[in-house]
Amino acid sequence: MKKTRITDSHTRQKIFRAATEVFELKGYAGARMQEIADRAGINKALLHYYFRSKDQLFMAVFQVLLKKMFEKITAIFQADLSFKEKIRLFLDQHIDFLIKNPKLPMFLLNEMSVNPSITESIKETLHYGELRDMIYEKHSKELKGYGIRKSDMPQLMITVVSMSIFPFAAREMIAVMIPQMLDNRKFNSFMLERKEFAADFIFSALKHRKK
Secondary structure (H helix, E strand, O other): OHHHHHHHHHHHHHHHHHHHHHHHHHHHHHOOHHHHHHHHOOOHHHHHHHOOOHHHHHHHHHHHHHHHHHHHHHHHHHOOOOHHHHHHHHHHHHHHHHHHOOOHHHHHHHHHHHOHHHHHHHHHHHOHHHHHHHHHHHHHHHHHHOOOOHHHHHHHHHHHHHHHHHHHHOHHHHHHHOHHHHOHHHHHHHHHHHHHHHHHHHHHHHHHHHO
């Protein structure tokens, strides 16, 4: 019985990895269950045993990736650190996550435009309002010191998140101006440098706002 559970878990992991690669590469519409099965090294009948339909598999992959990302964000902002330390840690870990899942931002943008259920799933998983209120309550003194009111929190949060997400979502457009960004090693090196640059830029801007 124990061996069966281990085998089931191993097969699910293979399917999940393969499905993630195919969905990120081709999107929901372009993905085929046969291709996912081939990439996972199993037959299509076994794939359907674990996931009855492409819809079911897609939502499983999407929700796991989203949950994993949100749990990292929540853990950072619940930690016993200053707001400045949390922003630096968020950019560090979020950029690392995106380097491992570079096609995720464009994948989400594309799928949200054609699949309304994706938007609902994001709302249910992210709990944006709770996260926003938690950050402000924990760091209201620091934030007020920068001239940030509670009503400014959406602007601040979007600014911070865009610092890490935008280069991945707009990579091909950036490469028109900076062709070396098409090289994965150079792009990843650029993003690793961006961790510190983005954090310094945010707090420099906040100090300027304070004045």
